[in-house]
Structures are given as C-alpha cells and as structure tokens.
Amino acid sequence: MEKFSKTQKPMRQETVGIDLGDKMSRYCIVNQEGDVVEEGSFRNQVSSLEKHFRGEPRRIALEAGAQSAWISREQERLGHQVIVANARQLKWITASDTKNDPGDARKLALLARADVRLLAPIEHRTAEQQAELAVIRARDAILRARTLLINSARGIAKGFGVRLPKSITLTFGTRALAELPEMLRTALGGLLRQIDALSEAIGSSDQQVGALAQQHPEVEPLTSIPGVGQLTALTFRLTLGRAERFAHSRDVAGFLGLRPRQRQSGARDPQLGISKSGDPYLRKLLVQCAHHILGHYGRDSALRRWGLAKAEGGPKATLRAIVAVARKLSVLLHRLWVTGESYKPFPQIV
Numbered sequence: 012m013e014k015f016s017k018t019q020k021p022m023r024q025e026t027v028g029i030d031l032g033d034k035m036s037r038y039c040i041v042n043q044e045g046d047v048v049e050e051g052s053f054r055n056q057v058s059s060l061e062k063h064f065r066g067e068p069r070r071i072a073l074e075a076g077a078q079s080a081w082i083s084r085e086q087e088r089l090g091h092q093v094i095v096a097n098a099r100q101l102k103w104i105t106a107s108d109t110k111n112d113p114g115d116a117r118k119l120a121l122l123a124r125a126d127v128r129l130l131a132p133i134e135h136r137t138a139e140q141q142a143e144l145a146v147i148r149a150r151d152a153i154l155r156a157r158t159l160l161i162n163s164a165r166g167i168a169k170g171f172g173v174r175l176p177k178s179i180t181l182t183f184g185t186r187a188l189a190e191l192p193e194m195l196r197t198a199l200g201g202l203l204r205q206i207d208a209l210s211e212a213i214g215s216s217d218q219q220v221g222a223l224a225q226q227h228p229e230v231e232p233l234t235s236i237p238g239v240g241q242l243t244a245l246t247f248r249l250t251l252g253r254a255e256r257f258a259h260s261r262d263v264a265g266f267l268g269l270r271p272r273q274r275q276s277g278a279r280d281p282q283l284g285i286s287k288s289g290d291p292y293l294r295k296l297l298v299q300c301a302h303h304i305l306g307h308y309g310r311d312s313a314l315r316r317w318g319l320a321k322a323e324g325g326p327k328a329t330l331r332a333i334v335a336v337a338r339k340l341s342v343l344l345h346r347l348w349v350t351g352e353s354y355k356p357f358p359q360i361v
C-alpha cells in the first residue's frame with residue numbers, strides 16, 4: 012500500500028484514461044471494480060484541463076502523441092500520477108475492430124488500473140529539452156524545403172537543356188540565375204531567390220546548434236567519434252533526455268528502433284528487419300554517420316573493420332552492415348555520455 016506524508020493528499024482509487032484528439036479529447040474514469048463512474052470530453056487547453064481535473068490526485072493514462080508532452084506536464088502540475096503509454100504496444104486498442112474515442116479512453120483507464128507495465132510507459136522530455144530540440148527540428152524542416160525547391164528548379168531547367176550548378180552554397184540561386192536563358196529567368200527567379208534565403212536560414216540554424224552544444228559539455232566526448240558532428244551528438248543528447256533512464260547502453264538501440272523485430276513462436280524464429288520505433292530523425296542521422304564510417308573517407312577503427320566484414324556479400328549485406336554500425340554507434344554514444352571518456356578507435360579488451 013502507498014504511504015503518504017501528512018501534507019500529501021492520498022491518491023483516489025479511481026483511474027482515468029484519456030484519448031487525445033487534435034482540439035478535443037475524451038476521458039473515462041473507472042473505479043476499483045473497473046466500472047465507469049464518469050465520461051466526458053475537454054478542450055486541449057490549460058483552462059479546460061484545470062476545470063475537469065483539479066482536485067484529489069488520480070492515476071491518469073494517455074497515449075503518446077503530438078500533444079501528450081504538455082498535457083502530461085499540466086496533469087502532473089495538478090498533482091496527478093501520469094502514465095504516457097507507448098501506442099505501438101497497445102494492440103488491444105490500435106488493432107481493435109470497435110475502435111472509438113470513448114472506448115479507447117476506457118481501455119486506457121482499465122490498463123492503468125490493472126498494471127501500468129501493460130502500457131509500456133515512456134518518458135517525455137522536459138519543456139526546456141523540447142524547446143532546444145525544436146531548433147533542430149526547424150533546421151531539418153528548412154533543409155527539406157530547400158531540397159524540394161532545388162530539385163524542382165533542376166527539373167524545370169533540365170526540360171530546357173540547362174544544368175544548374177552542382178554545389179549547394181549560399182549563392183546557389185544567384186549563380187543558377189546567371190546561367191539561365193532569358194525565357195526562364197522570370198519563371199525561376201523567385202524560386203531561386205527563396206533557395207538562397209533558405210540557405211541563409213540554415214546557416215543561422217547551424218549557429219544556434221553550435222551555441223546549444225556549448226551549453227551541454229557532455230556533447231563533446233560524443234563528437235570525438237569520427238563522422239559524428241555536433242548536430243548528431245546534440246540530437247542524441249536531447250532526444251534521450253537523461254542518460255540514467257537506460258540501465259544498460261545496449262537498451263538505447265532498441266529505444267531508437269535499430270534492433271530487429273521478433274516473431275518467435277515455438278521452433279519458428281524468422282529473421283526480421285529493425286523495428287523502426289523511436290525517433291526517426293535521430294535514426295536517420297545515425298545511419299548517415301554509419302555511411303561515413305564505412306565509406307571511402309572513414310577512418311580506420313575497430314568499428315569500421317567490423318562493419319566492413321559484415322558488408323561482404325553484396326548490396327543487401329552492405330545495407331545490413333550500415334544498420335548494424337548505426338546500432339553499435341547508438342550504444343557507443345550512450346556509453347561515452349555516461350563515462351565522459353573520449354572515443355578510442357581500438358579499445359583494449361580486458
């Protein structure tokens with residue numbers, strides 16, 4: 012039985028399940044016997060949360076989603092115990108033939124009442140970490156927008172037999188505009204100027220990333236790995252939030268979706284691809300680092316040799332080796348974060 016101090020209110024035995032929506036969310040409250048005692052909806056606003064959930068502490072369960080971070084923080088501020096469920100593990104809800112918002116909220120409440128481990132709880136980042144990570148997310152959005160515009164400009168120009176410059180610099184648009192025939196300058200002028208504007212914005216974002224990295228000294232040991240820059244190291248640091256949340260460094264690979272899925276049953280144990288759970292952007296960065304480590308410019312190291320050995324056997328083996336190196340890299344980054352040590356290309360095996 013839980014113990015409470017004299018100043019702490021005891022938690023009510025009722026359990027709340029919340030099915031989050033875009034503007035409105037549904038909630039369901041069940042008692043100890045699992046019977047529904049109240050159902051309703053609320054607006055995804057701080058004032059509405061306070062109106063519906065201010066009072067004695069309860070256990071509240073909700074699925075991870077776009078708005079679960081701030082809503083869970085507000086519920087905790089109101090004194091509730093909040094469990095954020097991993098939606099990928101809730102097949103009873105996601106694969107149900109009778110899926111609806113009231114039913115989902117009730118199932119979340121029942122699962123939280125029975126055993127919170129059934130929800131495979133996740134840990135959200137702090138508001139500060141989320142704000143810092145927004146700088147990296149915004150940079151990625153600008154970069155993708157620039158890539159889209161450049162590809163569009165190249166495609167249009169190619170239809171007229173014109174090849175735009177290969178190198179992408181701050182003056183790509185200006186240089187490309189100078190090479191276009193008169194009939195295309197009016198059509199592509201605005202597009203090319205936007206490309207240069209986006210390049211300047213990316214440069215400003217890079218400066219912000221550098222400034223954030225300076226505020227997190229634990230990032231420096233991570234960049235000692237050849238091929239891992241400040242962007243990857245900082246993204247790794249902010250995405251994981253706390254090094255202590257993982258009891259073993261090898262658990263990070265599973266958290267980032269870099270471990271193979273399992274469908275073992277009896278004597279049948281097929282070889283499957285990686286789960287691809289977790290943060291896709293960080294996973295992409297780690298795969299890019301793995302490409303560099305195994306590529307022409309990669310420095311000699313035990314990790315590189317191990318990856319090149321796995322890459323023998325054709326294109327499919329190479330792809331598997333890249334993912335395997337990315338998986339080992341995620342474990343190594345966490346280990347360097349925990350120990351504060353610098354990267355050793357050929358560590359001594361004791």
